[in-house]
Amino acid sequence: MRPPLPPIDTRVERFDVAVGGAAEYLRGAWPELRDVSFEIGRLPRDADADGIPRWSIDRAAQRIVMYRVPIERLNRLHRVDDTHRRMMIEGEVFRAAAEYLDRDPWDLGPDRFRFF
Template sequence: MAWRRTRSTPAPSRRLSRHGRHGREDRSPVVRPPLPPLDTRIDRFDLAVGTAAEFLRSAWPELRDVSFEIADMPAASDDDGIPRWTVLRDSHRIIVYRLPVERLSRLHRTDDLHRRMMIESCVFRAAAEYLDRDPWDLGPERFRFF
């Protein structure tokens, strides 16, 4: 008997079946790769400035009309150093600069608590400059346990 070939092309390859949940095909697995964090550095910075500003507004009536704002970088200047904040008494504004505070401040321990304390200390020092007071006078009970 003679063998006959019908075609020389191979049969179409089947896609590998992927079994997902409960043995069903073409379903995604239950466990995905780790998701990105829900909050970013910018969100955490905004939260730290906002909570410190709300505390100061509640404790000092002189700060209730002051606008605490966040900017990325200060305008270029010929002064020595890069400012972490700017106090504008005439327009009742305090501007905290995110990038200099985050990148130029030195922490002895890099964790979320110390970063937040550093951001809050900048807000307190900026408010103290606005009020012409010592930063420790603004919230003595807040730092009672440190």
């Protein structure tokens, strides 16, 4: 019998889980996102006019790439704990998907944010 797998406890694994969870929610809620690939990259190749991008959009390839290092390092949290880190990552996924759909992020998950 194999020993159990170790728990998900690295920053990279927690980031992957948060992006995957938000992406699955959005795919289920928005038919336009069902075939979109949400991918994770470490860093963007170049900065743009607004600074270092947190994500990139490729509508032709139906792809959204979330950049882990800028999201984790450049965003400021008012409370540094696992819950707030996950909320920040999910918020970035919602913003990227909103840009892909040309919508407001708050339109994507109204029930998800009803307590804020």
